[in-house]
Amino acid sequence: MKHYSDIIIAPVITEKSMASRDVNVYTFKVAKTATKTDIKKAVEQAFNVKVEKVNTLNTKSKRRRVGRYAGRTKTYKKAIVTLAQGSSIDI
Numbered sequence: 001m002k003h004y005s006d007i008i009i010a011p012v013i014t015e016k017s018m019a020s021r022d023v024n025v026y027t028f029k030v031a032k033t034a035t036k037t038d039i040k041k042a043v044e045q046a047f048n049v050k051v052e053k054v055n056t057l058n059t060k061s062k063r064r065r066v067g068r069y070a071g072r073t074k075t076y077k078k079a080i081v082t083l084a085q086g087s088s089i090d091i
Contacts, residue, residue, distance in 0.1 A: 004042035024083040050084035
C-alpha cells in the first residue's frame with residue numbers, strides 16, 4: 001500500500017463541504033489512480049477514524065478567462081468520505 005500522503009492530496013474547503021461535516025461527511029481531493037479501498041485505508045490511517053462509506057467522482061474542467069487569455073481549470077478526483085458514528089476529523 002502507498003503512504004496515505006500519496007493518496008490524500010488536500011481537503012476540499014467549500015461552503016457545501018463545510019456544512020456536511022455536521023453529519024460526519026468529509027470531502028478530499030485524492031490521487032486520480034486511487035480506488036475506494038485505497039482512500040478508505042488512507043483516511044483511517046491518517047486520522048485514526050472508522051470510515052463507513054466512500055463515494056468518488058472525477059471533476060470535469062471548466063473554461064476560465066483571465067483577461068484576454070482563455071483556458072481550462074485542472075481536473076481532479078474527489079472523494080466524499082462518510083465516517084462512523086462518534087468519529088470526527090479536526091481539519
